[in-house]
Amino acid sequence: MKNLISLCLLLSSLLWLGCEEIPPEINPRMGGENPIEVTPVDSQQRQVLIEEFTGVRCVNCPAGSAAIEGLLADYGQRLVAISIHAGSFAPPYPDSEDFRTDEGTNLLSYLGAPLGYPTAVVNRKKFEGEFDLQLGRTQWPGFIVDELGSPPKVKIDIQNAYSDEDRRLEVKVTLYVEENIAEDEVHISVAITENDIQELQLTPSSGTPDPNYKHKHVLRDMLTTYNGDRIDEDLTAGAVIEKNYTMTLPTGWVAENCEVVAFVNLDGDNKEVLQAHQAGVTE
């Protein structure tokens, strides 16, 4: 029996021997280093798209939205956010605005439903070791950092012309190809988002929805199909491709709060986003 006890102690001490580890370095709240202002397209760096799936009846989603605001404060223009109201938590309350769009519903189906909320897809990439494209809140910052590390294969410029009189919006998206893009299915997606929409939202603080909640980056519509329009032009380094879109903004949208989001994405098994960019409708 004594031998046995000694053996136990020896074996457990073996496990403990390695318990002195060199810890990783942490830098809490590292914001401020990245540009908030729009940078000219020639000095544009890698910009990452985060698509948050949410709903007005999703109690945990405001925490996810707040986390995205925190990340935007850190990364500024280098992070582009879209909040897509789709799925089982998205049906509106009676007499509240329906944020659901056909494109959003199609995107949820296209990118796959999450196991739980809050959830977001970062650059539509299936990262190594993940089950699918949908990522829990504690995973977003790491993958955003990973994605920001590589140079952009294509740079995007957006020029908007908006008329207050007839609410007509003209969008010119110019792609500057930096590296040869060999994939067959390369698409361009253009979306309109709106910020600061005051509308009901379920929050953890109450069983009744908060009427003063301000929704950010709400996907309003897309100027392309939900998975983007195929780019048929040559995508070799140095190519410049121009795409033009027009739409009339519905009266309910506040033009000053709307953004045009454009991104180049692959289609097929690999749906990765190569670069994203956004510009205010009235800028």
Next chain:
Amino acid sequence: MKNLKALLYCFIILACALPAAAQESDGGRISGNLETNANFFIRDSLIGAANTPQYDRQLYGADAWLNLSYSNWGFDFGLRFDLFNNSNLLNPTDSYTDEGIGRWYIHKSIQKLDISVGYLYDQIGSGIIFRAFEERPLLIDNALFGARLGYEILPDWKIKAFTGRQKQQFDVYGTVIKGISIDGYLSGGEGANWAIAPGFGAVNRTLDDASMNSVVATINTYIKEEAFVPKYNTYAFSVFNTLTAGNFTWYVEGAYKSKDNLNDPFGELTINDSTVIGDRLFLASGSVVYSSLSYANKGLGITLEGKRTENFDFRTRPQEQLNRGLINFLPPMARVNTYRLNARYNAATQTLGEQAFQADIRYNYKRKLGFNVNFSNINTLDKENSLLYREVYTEVSYKHKRTWTLLGGVQVQRYNQEVFEFKPDAPIVETTIPYFDFLYKFDRKKSIRFEGQYMATGKDEKGVKHDYGNWLFGLVEFSIAPHWTFTVSDMYNADPGKNSPVDADTGEKLRLHYPRFDVFYTYRANRFSLSYIKQVEGVVCTGGICRLEPAFSGVKFTANSNF
């Protein structure tokens, strides 16, 4: 990895081909089992069975597992083929398609040494610090892909050590898990009426760089006061013992886990100067104390159980949520109910903190009259000590010769829906469920069984019934032994509650029926079932692990075979 699989595959086929003429030859033996589920999805927006790829466009889904085991030359080989086609098991609201070798293993005993490699299922003690297991209804497959050595150091004393990585569908996680345990047995010798089975275990989990980088990136978004330095290595230790003395059996286990990177889904975090409630990573050590005392004598059986859990969420990496990436298993502390309405509200184990106890008393009089009373109570561990779950279950059964059996009782529950289902401000759901089960045997082959339950729920301060309100359930089952069983059942939302579906036109709560028809056919080791099902959303638990399942509408076919 793929090459290794292919090689092994060939090896196993070769091994299996050798005794192909018979299932047993030259000491070799092959055995196996098949489990198949096929679902046909029939959209029903009213009950919420809609808006998933299966209801929208795929219409059909299937899962299958074929398990083969072969033993020869002192070796045991195992191989399992897993198939998921448009399956809703991995994520009930999404579709999952993949197939391949879900498991393989090789095992060999060389005198006192025991060697196993491959995908291994195992546990230490009751599983509090380590349990590699499979729960197919929830598609949990936490097999450890690695190696295990066992050695008999003394008669009745065995030591084992293992290392590996946890399975993640057809891949493995990056984190390495390793551990040791010693299990023993001592008795008072001949004539003595006591014995002990003590044990000790230790487990270490080392986070991989990719997972750690992700944790660091998340912590870097926290303000300084909320940030912490995460740990690559976490150690968990456990001491356990079963004492058997006369009619008493006493199991006790104490476990401690060193500082670990944990995720609190109800944590408070400061973002852009405001406080947000949601997922928050934090660093804490944890502990579990669990004990179970049983007394059994003639017709009387008494079991008392208690458990205290503090910060004992142990996962392969902190990013994993819900039932994914679990390294351990904390025993559930509430009765496992089987009747439809009695099993509607289940207490999922709270890994970050709970204190629970349970008492179960059974008495059987002359094998005719039986009584069972069960009481369980689970509270939070924080200062509020809030109620999570309470259940009183009573059961009386009477067996009249070999002709009929009547069983009935009342179950009363209190269920913290806010915590278990993340529904804010949901009141504690109160239920009272009288139930009965009557079995009548016409002859040695034919029998009929009736089952009925009524769930009466409490009302909130506005006078609205909790959750879905009151339910009525009835079932008739007709069996012709040994082959056929037919069942017809209906679950009826007799008095709808707060969360019951609403008529889109009138705004009135709907009193919906959820019918079900089953046909079971058994022929020797083969069992088939065909069912038409309408099922309300609810928490589904298997082996003490639970998840919220959406409503289901459709036809299910299952085939099971052992050979």
